[in-house]
Amino acid sequence: MSRVTLQTIADRVGVSRMTVSNAFSRPDQLSAQMRRTILAAAAELGYVGPDPSARALARGTTGAVGVLLTESVGTAFLDPMAAAFFGAVAEELAPTGMAVVLLPSTGSEGTIPARDIPMDGALVYGCAGDYPAVDWLVKRKLPLVFIDGEPQADASSVHLDERHGSRLGAQHLLDLGHRRIGIFTMNPTATPGWAPDAGLATSNFVARERQAGWVETLADAGVTPVVMQVRDNAEPDVSHGARALVADPDRPTAVLCFSDLMAAALVHAAEDAGLRVPEDLSVVGFDDSPLSRRLRPALTTVHQDFDAKGKAAARALTSAITRSRSGAPPVAEQHRILVDLVVRDSTAPPPPA
Template structure:
């Protein structure tokens, strides 16, 4: 059987070769009916489409963007916040036909950030000195940094982290709490971890939230205790939560880096025979589905995942368009607003916040 080409399909349908090409590469140039007719003829002839490598070379674009992660792909999808963000980005890019490639920052042999063809990348929560980030920068790809400090003239997308922390801290102060502990991320890696396995929380996000909490509390004359954990996963969050509540100077309220940490505090309180919020109030961050499933339902800082994904995808699409046009980059810095959602995990302290 002879090889099926675009001309073969054009002859079958009775159109030009360019019209068939547009059906695969520029569908907006054809009516829906004409494109459907061409694709049906192609399928009948056993033609799956132009060679992706050749098409990318001819068009000067791969049709794909990368998302660089701080950790393994499996671990990333266990994080409901990361998964919600990925979903929002994918949904925003879907109408453009752009594929999304997830890039682990650590791998054996092949270095995805160096080796995989892509038109640009979102850098999700990675510090600028990650080796994988360095590869993306050296490739001169259009980049957008999400939840991290931007490098060079790249764009960025952040939550208003400091304001979110301020809202949580002020809420506890308004309830009358004065003995407050912050459960957050450690700025250093655990013993034996490689330098490039630091978590997102040790960078921009952790720094901004810590600043918002401490500034707000100290302005009210309250000096908080701080308990740091190495990572926002088990077993670290559970160990940290138990340590916060088991000591002799147990706080009446805990401000948590994430909803996952807040859930660990609620569970640790239950193990110790403490009631939430009667004995200890708990505030989370992110308003993940976990916050609504938890009992009592969690008071937390809400972030708009759809707005964050839309801003990130839009900034990257714009950066890629300028790059293709040979125009210099114009850094865009988007700050997504947050708000506090008050639920059942917070209440005034039983003893005025001054005794256990």
């Protein structure tokens, strides 16, 4: 059987070769009916379309964008918040025809996905700007958008209004009457345990922003919190920190947690120690993940809109890619996603003195 080409299809339909080419690469140039007729003829002849590599070379684009992860792809999909974000990104990009490629921070046998995989731009999801894989993306001069990370001078960023969210949580506890308030957070560079200085700096952008909101709000009310720090927002660190917190005889009556995961660990540790939540200990989370609603008591937490964040990130990256293709310089825009406090059953007034 002879090889099927664009000209073969053009002869079958009775149109020009360019019209057939447009059906695959520039569908906006044709009527919907004409494109359906051409694609039906191509399918009948067994033609699957132009070679993607050749088409990318000719157009100067790959038709794909990357999402750089701090962890493995498998680990990322175990996180329901990350999965919701990825889904929103893919949904927003679907009309553009661009595919989403998830990039682990490291590859195997010397491969570096951020260096080696063809893409038109990338979302940097929760990685610090000095992360080695980020450096490769920058060297490639790709359009970038940073998510939940330190804003960069020459790239757009999307992040939550972290400080506002943490202020809402802190004010909620103050309004309930709490004055002995703790903060349970992460600091990758700190020694785990209680920190007497509530303003202790952390290298993690999100943790730093949330802690600033908590400390500022409590300071306005004349309250100085104590801080329980762990190195990572993951097991086993959060369980170790939670158990140490509830074991302290001078523990606070309420705790503001960096995440719902930390809040859940604290609730479980309190129950194991014979404490009641919220009668003996009020707990506030952050994220409003599915875990917050499954927990008993249901968790008071700060709600973030994963769908809005993912779609804002996709739109920002699409805009950056368009500017890059036109030769325009990058524009560093900051997109801030609003948050709300969801009050459930894990908070109550403090126990009697």
